[in-house]
Amino acid sequence: MTRAGPGSGDRAAGVVAIVLAAGEGERIGQGPKAFLEIGGRTILEIAMQAAAACPEVSSLVVAVPEGFEARAAGMAPGPKEVRVIAGGRSRQESVLVALQEIPPTVEVVVCHDAARPFAAPELFSSVIAGLAEAEGAISALAPADTVKRVGDGFVESTVPRDGLRLAQTPQAFVARVLREVHLRAAAAGVRSTDDAELLEWAGHRVRVIAGEPVNFKITSPDDLARAELYVLYPGARATHE
Ligand code: CTP
Ligand code: MG
Numbered sequence: 001m002t003r004a005g006p007g008s009g010d011r012a013a014g015v016v017a018i019v020l021a022a023g024e025g026e027r028i029g030q031g032p033k034a035f036l037e038i039g040g041r042t043i044l045e046i047a048m049q050a051a052a053a054c055p056e057v058s059s060l061v062v063a064v065p066e067g068f069e070a071r072a073a074g075m076a077p078g079p080k081e082v083r084v085i086a087g088g089r090s091r092q093e094s095v096l097v098a099l100q101e102i103p104p105t106v107e108v109v110v111c112h113d114a115a116r117p118f119a120a121p122e123l124f125s126s127v128i129a130g131l132a133e134a135e136g137a138i139s140a141l142a143p144a145d146t147v148k149r150v151g152d153g154f155v156e157s158t159v160p161r162d163g164l165r166l167a168q169t170p171q172a173f174v175a176r177v178l179r180e181v182h183l184r185a186a187a188a189g190v191r192s193t194d195d196a197e198l199l200e201w202a203g204h205r206v207r208v209i210a211g212e213p214v215n216f217k218i219t220s221p222d223d224l225a226r227a228e229l230y231v232l233y234p235g236a237r238a239t240h241e
Contacts, residue, residue, distance in 0.1 A: 014058030015128055016106050017051040017170075018098040019044070021072065021114035022063040022087020028221055032065045034114040036224065039231030043218060045075040046117035046231075051170075052077045054124035057110065061101045063087030063094040091193050096182050102175065109178050111195050112170040118230060118237070119170055119215045127172040130207040135177040136199045139211035140165035168211040171196050177204060 021044045025033030034044035044062070051057055059081040064072045066086040076082035085101055087094030095111060102109060108131060110124055123139050130137025143166055147159040173195065181198040185191075192198055196206045214237045218227050230237050 014106070015054075015056045015108040015110060015172075016102050016175075017054070017057045017060045017110045017112060017124070018095060018102075019048055019051055019060055019062045019112055019114050020087070020091055020094050020098075020169075021047070022065050022094040023091065023115070024065065027219055028224060032068060033218060034064070035068060035071065038117070038224065038227045041231070042075060043117045043227070044072060044114045045077070047112065047114040047119070048075060048082065049077045050117065050119050050121055051110070051112055051124060052080045052082075053121035054110075054128075055121075056108075056125055056128050059083070061085060061098045062114075063098050090191070092182070092185070092191060095178075095195060096186060099175075099179050099182060104175075106175050108172060109175045110170050110172045111178075113217060115218045116169055116215050117218070117227065118212075119168075120212065123209075123212060123215065124170050124172075126209045127170050130209050131172050131174060134205040134207040135174045136171065136196050136204060137173075137207040137209055138171040138196045139168045139209050139215065141168060141211040141213065141215075142166075165208060166211075167194055167196060168215050168217070173199070 021034035023033055025031060030036055035042050048060060051060055062072055062082060062084045064084060064087060069084045072084045083101055085097060088097050108128060127137040127139055143161055143164055147161055149156045149159055181202045185198045190201060199206050218224055
């Protein structure tokens with residue numbers, strides 16, 4: 001584990017943000033995605049800064065691929081504590097490893113994908129506030145396009161869009177509940193790339209907060225180009241929303 005910022009004696013029981021950056025970025029194919037630069041800064045640095053800028057967040061745990069710990073620690077925004085750990089083979093495993101770094105006194109955990117560097121600090125605050133009504137709260141977006149169910153290359157049906165949402169991160173959780181569902185899921189062999197899905201599986205309520213189009217996930221080379229555009233021309237963000 002690599003540490004930056006105040007030492008372990010300073011662990012405030014508040015909200016800890018887990019920033020997930022341990023993926024290999026296979027679909028882009030240029031190495032671990034969070035370490036690619038857009039506009040001269042890494043995706044991870046921008047994502048960490050957004051999480052740290054949320055006033056409720058007291059410290060960060062950042063999961064990175066093994067061997068990238070020191071580089072990630074060097075990008076810590078300060079002054080909040082950032083602990084960097086080697087993640088797991090799947091996103092789910094990375095969350096589980098990160099949870100083990102979080103003291104039991106911490107009441108709230110926010111999970112956020114580094115691959116969504118444009119999440120506003122206010123969105124973190126909104127999902128945290130959503131925990132007043134549920135054990136989990138996610139940001140999500142209504143689909144803009146018409147949704148078709150397709151089989152064998154032909155349309156089977158058009159899916160009514162009301163009630164459909166596209167889940168994003170950040171996602172906030174009561175720490176005890178997130179820990180419990182992750183341990184149960186691992187034991188039962190239940191796999192998911194979405195933490196809220198594990199709460200649903202275990203029968204917990206999840207609040208939905210309105211997400212933002214600019215908070216898209218960098219997944220393909222096209223997304224990388226779009227992200228670059230947003231960093232170089234911040235005005236472009238508004239015209240896309
Ligand atoms: N992630 C992680 N640990 C893993 C796999 C993924 O922390 N073992 C993180 C990624 O770094 C990313 C987020 O989970 O921020 C969402 O995953 P995804 O977009 O799939 O990123 P990658 O797994 O890196 O990309 P790919 O699937 O193309 O390899
Ligand atoms: Mg992946």
